[in-house]
Amino acid sequence: xxxxxxxxxxxxxxxxxxxxxxxxxxxxxxxxxxxxxxxxxxxxxxxxxxxxxxxxxxxxxxxxxxxxxxxxxxxxxxxxxxxxxxxxxxxxxxxxxxxxxxxxxxxxxxxxxxxxxxxxxxxxxxxxxxxxxxxxxxxxxxxxxxxxxxxxxxxxxxxxxxxxxxxxxxxxxxxxxxxxxxxxxxxxxxxxxxxxxxxxxxxxxxxxxxxxxxxxxxxxxxxxxxxxxxxxxxxxxxxxxxxxxxxxxxxxxxxxxxxxxxxx
Numbered sequence: 001x002x003x004x005x006x007x008x009x010x011x012x013x014x015x016x017x018x019x020x021x022x023x024x025x026x027x028x029x030x031x032x033x034x035x036x037x038x039x040x041x042x043x044x045x046x047x048x049x050x051x052x053x054x055x056x057x058x059x060x061x062x063x064x065x066x067x068x069x070x071x072x073x074x075x076x077x078x079x080x081x082x083x084x085x086x087x088x089x090x091x092x093x094x095x096x097x098x099x100x101x102x103x104x105x106x107x108x109x110x111x112x113x114x115x116x117x118x119x120x121x122x123x124x125x126x127x128x129x130x131x132x133x134x135x136x137x138x139x140x141x142x143x144x145x146x147x148x149x150x151x152x153x154x155x156x157x158x159x160x161x162x163x164x165x166x167x168x169x170x171x172x173x174x175x176x177x178x179x180x181x182x183x184x185x186x187x188x189x190x191x192x193x194x195x196x197x198x199x200x201x202x203x204x205x206x207x208x209x210x211x212x213x214x215x216x217x218x219x220x221x222x223x224x225x226x227x228x229x230x231x232x233x234x235x236x237x238x239x240x241x242x243x244x245x246x247x248x249x250x251x252x253x254x255x256x257x258x259x260x261x262x263x264x
Contacts, residue, residue, distance in 0.1 A: 043181045043202065044148040049111045050155075052089070052147040052201055054212065057102040063138035064093065064100055070138075071102065072260035074131050084121060085114040089156050089199075090214075090263035092165060092255035100140075103167065103255060105156070105199075105214075115146075145206030152185040153200030156214065161257065161264030163216040165198070166223065169251045172209040176246040177202060180211065187239035191215075194226050198263065216263070220254070 059067045075088045087107050094101040108114040122128045149155065172180055184200070191197050198214040217223040230236045257264050 043150055043177065049109070050149060051108040051111045051115055051204075052149065053106040053108070053115070053144055054147060054201070055102075055104040055106070055142065055144045057104070057142045058098065058140040059100050059102055060138055060140055061100045064102075067102065067135065067138045068093070068258050070131065070135060071104070072258060074128070075260055084118050085110055086118045088260075088262065090165070091258045091261040093258060095164065095254045095256050097251070097253035097255075101253075102258075103253070107156075143206070145210065146204045147201035147212065148204055150181060150184065150200040150202065152181075152188055154197050156199035156263065158262035159198075159216065159264065163218060163257070163264060164220070164223075165255045165257065165263065166215045166217065167253045167255060168213045168215070169253070170211040170213075170247050171207070171249045172211060172246050173248055174209050177209060177211075180243060180246050183239050183243050187236065187243070190230050190233045190236045190239075191226075193229070194222075196226055 057067075071091065075091065078084050079087060085108060087109075089105040089107050090103075091105075092103045094103065108118065110117075170180075181202075188197060188200070194217075196215045196217060198216050199212075200214070201212045203210040215223075217226060
């Protein structure tokens with residue numbers, strides 16, 4: 001903690017000394033005016049029109065293995081059926097964090113119309129409805145969110161394993177999403193060396209002003225080394241310094257991909 005605090009002091013001092021040289025203006029790459037448009041339009045990837053859904057399923061401990069098998073079979077069938085405009089990006093079980101939890105990330109190419117089409121078809125699919133009834137017997141609770149991806153993050157694509165994944169969830173103060181995006185458009189460049197950046201998303205429906213950052217690491221030791229290395233890069237500490245005040249709460253999950261997950 002002392003090491004990081006010292007870095008933040010240095011960052012503040014560098015900021016004061018260099019503001020007259022235009023450094024402050026260069027911090028806000030992709031600067032946008034929050035008053036001109038909704039942050040969903042200003043921060044998302046317009047060219048792809050992808051909509052994401054994230055699901056958090058809390059499973060009865062004795063049912064987790066059966067749940068994973070049932071979910072994998074349904075995901076496989078949806079992937080093979082071209083009539084459904086959806087695809088699973090990744091599926092995981094939480095290792096450290098909330099226990100006996102399954103996390104699924106879905107992509108709808110075509111945005112809200114694709115989501116609506118998919119839901120209508122699934123509600124008419126008797127086999128899928130039977131799956132939902134069977135799955136309900138295994139669950140304690142469930143919740144979901146609809147997300148858009150930040151324009152400056154990588155698009156999450158299938159990758160080989162083995163990896164473990166960290167999902168860092170930030171609940172921001174209302175009205176700060178544009179400022180968060182401006183800082184992270186710069187900060188993400190410091191986190192690419194080890195190909196750890198998988199995807200970054202912000203909520204549209206569900207809990208609002210929520211950000212999810214998804215990272216991949218070979219191991220917990222690799223995670224520690226990669227994160228420590230970021231603090232040695234000029235500029236990373238400054239971005240941390242200015243984003244911390246925007247956060248109301250934050251959570252870290254360490255997750256293990258299921259056998260059917262495209263992100264391994």
